[in-house]
Amino acid sequence: MKTNNWIWAVWALVLLCYVVPYGFLTEVQSWSGSFIYWTITGVLVVVANLMITKDFGEEEA
Amino acid sequence: MSTSLIWWSVAIYLVIAIAIAVISRDGKANSMSGYFLGGRQMNGVLSALSYSATTYSAFMMVGLAGLTYKGGVGALGFEIVYFAGVSLVAVFGPKFWAVGKKFGYVTPSEMLGHRYQNKAVSVVAALASCLFLIPYAAVQLTGVGYLMSGMTDGAISFSTAVLIATVMALFFCYIAGIRSVVWTDSLQAVMMIVVSTIVALLVISELGGFDGLFTTLEQTKPETLSVPGSGLFSFWTFLGLTIPWFFFSLSNPQVSQRLFMPSSLKALRQMLLGFLVFGLIYTLVSVMWGFSAIVAFPDLAKADMATPALLSSDMVPPVLAVIVMIGIMAAAISTIDSIMLTLSSMVSRDVYANMNTNADDREQLAVGKLVIPVIALMAYAFAKLELSLIAVLSVAASSGLVVVVPALIGSFFWKRGTAAGALASILGTGILVLYIYATGGKLLGFSAGIWGLPVSTLLFVGVSLLTKAPVDVAEAFMAEANSAVKGKQSSAKGNARPAVV
Numbered sequence: 001m002k003t004n005n006w007i008w009a010v011w012a013l014v015l016l017c018y019v020v021p022y023g024f025l026t027e028v029q030s031w032s033g034s035f036i037y038w039t040i041t042g043v044l045v046v047v048a049n050l051m052i053t054k055d056f057g058e059e060e061a
Numbered sequence: 062m063s064t065s066l067i068w069w070s071v072a073i074y075l076v077i078a079i080a081i082a083v084i085s086r087d088g089k090a091n092s093m094s095g096y097f098l099g100g101r102q103m104n105g106v107l108s109a110l111s112y113s114a115t116t117y118s119a120f121m122m123v124g125l126a127g128l129t130y131k132g133g134v135g136a137l138g139f140e141i142v143y144f145a146g147v148s149l150v151a152v153f154g155p156k157f158w159a160v161g162k163k164f165g166y167v168t169p170s171e172m173l174g175h176r177y178q179n180k181a182v183s184v185v186a187a188l189a190s191c192l193f194l195i196p197y198a199a200v201q202l203t204g205v206g207y208l209m210s211g212m213t214d215g216a217i218s219f220s221t222a223v224l225i226a227t228v229m230a231l232f233f234c235y236i237a238g239i240r241s242v243v244w245t246d247s248l249q250a251v252m253m254i255v256v257s258t259i260v261a262l263l264v265i266s267e268l269g270g271f272d273g274l275f276t277t278l279e280q281t282k283p284e285t286l287s288v289p290g291s292g293l294f295s296f297w298t299f300l301g302l303t304i305p306w307f308f309f310s311l312s313n314p315q316v317s318q319r320l321f322m323p324s325s326l327k328a329l330r331q332m333l334l335g336f337l338v339f340g341l342i343y344t345l346v347s348v349m350w351g352f353s354a355i356v357a358f359p360d361l362a363k364a365d366m367a368t369p370a371l372l373s374s375d376m377v378p379p380v381l382a383v384i385v386m387i388g389i390m391a392a393a394i395s396t397i398d399s400i401m402l403t404l405s406s407m408v409s410r411d412v413y414a415n416m417n418t419n420a421d422d423r424e425q426l427a428v429g430k431l432v433i434p435v436i437a438l439m440a441y442a443f444a445k446l447e448l449s450l451i452a453v454l455s456v457a458a459s460s461g462l463v464v465v466v467p468a469l470i471g472s473f474f475w476k477r478g479t480a481a482g483a484l485a486s487i488l489g490t491g492i493l494v495l496y497i498y499a500t501g502g503k504l505l506g507f508s509a510g511i512w513g514l515p516v517s518t519l520l521f522v523g524v525s526l527l528t529k530a531p532v533d534v535a536e537a538f539m540a541e542a543n544s545a546v547k548g549k550q551s552s553a554k555g556n557a558r559p560a561v562v
Contacts (some may be wrong), residue, residue: 010148014307017142021135021288022296029283031275034134038141042341045145049337052151055546057327 006051013041013048063379064216067209070383071225074391078229078245082236085244093167093422096238097406097429101162103243103322105331111246111395112319112332113339114253116147116309118396119204121347122257122389123368129351131364133285135294137348139302144340146307150320150333153311156473157320158329159545160538168403169317169469170411176472176538178531179480180415182487186465187411189491190314191404193461195436198400199443200458201393202226204365206444208389211369212382220445226390227441230397234405234433239322242398249391254343256384260377261346264353267376274349277356285355301510305459308514311469312462315396315403326545397440405432460498460509464490467514467521473542475525476535482525490517 021034028034094100103111128136157169166172170190174183202223209222233245268274275286284290288299310316323329354367361370368389372382409429414420420428464487471478490513497509504512 007148007152010145014142014145017138017145018296018300018303021138022299026287026289029286030279031271031286033287035137035286038134038138039345042141042144042344045141045148046334046337046341049148049151049333052148053330053333056155056330057325 004052006048009048010045010052013044017041064213066379067213067217067383067386070387071390074387075229078248078391079232079236081244081248082233082241085240086237091423091426093406093410093426093429094165096426097167097402098161098318098322099239099243101322102324103328104324105328106335107243107247108319108323108328108332109335109339110250111243111399112316112336113343114246114250114392114395115319115399116316116336116396117253117340117343117392118201119208119389119393120201121343122253122350122385122392123204123208123365125344125347126350126354126368126371127364127366129285129348130354130361130367131291132293133282133287133290133355134348135288135290135299136351137344138288139294139299139306140344140348142303143306143309144337144344147310147333147337147340149308149310150329153317153469153473154320154329154333155326155545156542157317158323158326160542161321163541164538166321167318167410168407169314170407170465173465173468173472173483174411174415176534177468177478177480177483178534179484182468182480182483183411184415185484185487186468187407189464189487190407190462191436192491193458194313194315194400194404195439196443197458198397198436198440199446201396202440202444205390205393207365208369208386211366212373212386214373222390223441223444226394226397227437227444229394230401231434231437233394233398234402235430239402242395242402246395246399249388249395250339252384253388253392254339254346256381256388257346257350258342260372260381260385261349261353263378263381264357264371264376265349268353268356274352274356278352282355282359285352297507297511301508303510304514305463305510308463308466309459312459312464312466314407315399317469318403318406397437401433401436401440404436405429408432408436460513461491461494463510463513464494464517467518471521471525473539476532476539477525477530478521478535479525479528479530481528482521482523485524486517486521489520 017038020037025033025037125136125140160166160172164175170183170186173186174180205226206219206223209217210219233241265271265274278285288294289296323332350371351367354371357374358370361367371377372385406429409425409432413428414425467486468478468483493516494509494513497504497512502508
């Protein structure tokens with residue numbers, strides 16, 4: 001995946017933040033439902049940003 | 062918990078923070094960019110800590126914990142959407158940074174005025190920011206007031222706590238401008254994250270560990286573990302809360318101005334990644350506090366009292382509880398001082414300097430310093446009104462600030478954007494948002510948070526298409542903005558004051 005394409009991964013994660021908990025996890029009343037889903041999303045957002053900004057500052061003198 | 066322990070702790074905190082603020086004075090702070098931007102020479106680690114302390118305020122430990130207490134896990138989702146929105150910094154950060162360096166911008170609204178070649182755009186964007194950010198600053202003060210009066214059973218009154226926080230914020234601004242703010246922010250950020258995490262772990266272990274806590278929740282309040290849960294987080298409420306917060310990193314000038322400050326793109330990256338790691342931990346800690354309070358104190362009258370109730374309980378040793386309390390007060394102060402500094406730079410650079418074109422850099426700085434206490438007084442007055450649910454009020458501010466987002470995004474991506482479009486979008490939507498809040502918070506069944514962005518986008522695009530765009534400036538601006546990440550940075554690193562029109 002190209003570096004700048006990682007931003008699309010973030011937008012997809014954001015969309016899924018609405019779709020999954022409100023569409024599929026409304027009946028899962030346990031920590032293994034929306035709680036863990038949104039927590040994992042948070043971790044993936046950090047990873048995506050790590051990738052997006054990989055080349056920041058490399059060109060500087 | 063004894064009142065003298067609290068007063069002593071406040072005093073020790075003040076001494077340490079003041080010492081750090083005074084030490085930070087080294088370096089020049091006698092120009093606009095020196096005082097308000099640290100001379101565009103901020104290092105990555107300090108920037109990350111300060112960005113975190115500025116973004117995360119009393120809202121997290123008091124408001125987000127309270128929101129979790131009231132509405133359950135939806136509060137985590139709301140915060141994670143905001144968190145993902147900070148990725149906008151990865152896209153816009155290098156662009157802000159590059160044009161700021163090239164054209165010498167001090168404020169984001171100044172950038173808009175230059176890009177759209179119209180001083181009125183700067184003035185209107187700056188005034189809109191003041192209108193919505195002063196209540197937001199007041200909300201932070203209210204957080205401190207609730208916390209300290211709640212934890213001491215009123216021995217330290219709401220008013221006294223609010224007054225201490227206001228005076229401290231003023232003081233940190235005055236010592237060395239953004240430098241003292243960044244250094245004290247960093248101290249506060251480290252304190253906030255370390256102590257709140259320790260206390261969260263302590264409370265969770267008292268409540269039977271992670272397993273025990275969630276098992277109790279599953280058995281006694283299962284609705285708190287899903288959305289819409291008890292009903293607070295209906296889909297439309299969730300959407301209305303999250304849309305403005307998603308754009309927080311662009312719409313709030315006290316954080317978007319930070320994009321002008323890093324010394325290099327590498328420092329900007331460190332700022333972003335450092336913030337994200339900090340933010341994720343802090344979010345989870347705050348939400349776990351809320352969950353712990355549901356189990357430990359299921360019948361609190363006010364959700365915002367969840368954190369004070371936990372801290373004054375037997376589960377937390379008094380010394381740790383006081384340190385957390387100071388940490389939360391520090392969190393509020395670190396947000397307020399940045400807001401005060403940013404707003405005063407906007408009033409002097411975008412309003413005063415555009416009204417009085419002879420004002421040189423020195424005069425602008427003098428005016429900026431005069432405006433700081435005026436803004437502090439206004440925030441103090443709002444805070445004394447003691448409005449109830451902190452989180453919802455902060456979101457009202459975010460719905461208002463989101464009106465500048467289409468003009469900001471357009472400045473980097475759409476050559477056809479015009480000053481008339483930007484003005485219509487900021488003014489038209491600003492008035493609409495105010496109207497919605499003034500008439501009960503909903504229009505046709507939808508909250509201001511849902512109306513703001515589509516209306517401002519439509520106005521920006523529609524009016525821009527009917528008017529003539531400053532294409533030459535747009536091209537130069539966008540070329541510069543794109544140069545940073547492509548490595549084609551212009552060799553001319555002038556710091557010239559941008560000429561409008």
